[in-house]
Amino acid sequence: MKTLLFLAKGVETMELSVFVDVLGWARNDYGYNTEVVTCGFNKEVVSTFNIPIRVDKVIDEINVDDYDALAIPGGFEEFxxxxxxxxxxxxxLIRQFDSKSKIIASICVGALPVGKSGVLKNRKATTYHLKDGCRQKQLNTFGVNVINEPIVVDRNIITSYCPETAPEVAFKLLEMLTSKEKMEAVKVAMGFKL
Structure with a gap:
């Protein structure tokens, strides 16, 4: 199972790292088939706080049929x-993943491009909830039924409302790719409580 981890300019490093680590632990320690391929518009993506990240592929090289899931960490507008x-x-790309019912997992404002793509219209989702809920209001403008909960799953799409939820989104993605039992084995091994 291959997950495309999309890194937009200004991506938040904490939010991208959970996908690499959770799926990496699953592959390395348990032999699960959980490969992660990083992707951006350019071979080097400058993240929030100006950390450069070299990605595996650029967006023009992506064939959706090669992947089982799309992971979208959030980022900072200022970056x-x-x-x-x-x-x-x-x-x-988001529309193509959704049209094939492939998993889309987003953290924090990573839900906003999912909403803007139109695939969340009349569906449930969440996004960053603090600072007067301005990002949730923004998500609502895309026709999304915004739920103010830490993690919202609507069929194939996972959304969450802040960086604190990042590990749980990665574990939910792992569960959807494998099984609840396999996810729980990795979660416990990483020191998280069930």
Missing amino acids: GFYEEAYDEKFLK
């Missing part, structure tokens, strides 16, 4: 996150 997260190439 240019929405410039790439809202790019039509990326929105089209």
Whole structure:
């Protein structure tokens, strides 16, 4: 099972790392088939707080049929996150994953491009909930039924409302890719409580 981890400019490093670590532990320590492929608009993505990250693929190289899931960490507007997260190439990629009922897992404002793509219209989701709920209001403008809960799953799409939820989103993705029992084995091994 292959997960495409999309890194827009200004991506939050904590939010991207959980996907790498949880799926990496599953693959390395348990032999699960949980490969992660990083992707961006350029071979080097500059994350929030100016940490450069070299990615495996650029967006133009991606064939959706090669992947089982799409993971979308959030990022900071001040570091240019929405410039790439809202790019039509990326929105089209999100639509392609959803049209094939592939898993889409987002953390925090990673839900906003999912909403902007149109795939969450009349569906339940959440996003960043603090600072007067401005991001949840923004998500609502895309026709989304916003639920103010830490993690919301609507069929194939996982959304969450802040960085604190990041590990749980990665574990939910692992569960959807494998099974609850396999996810729980990794979760306990990583020191998290069930």
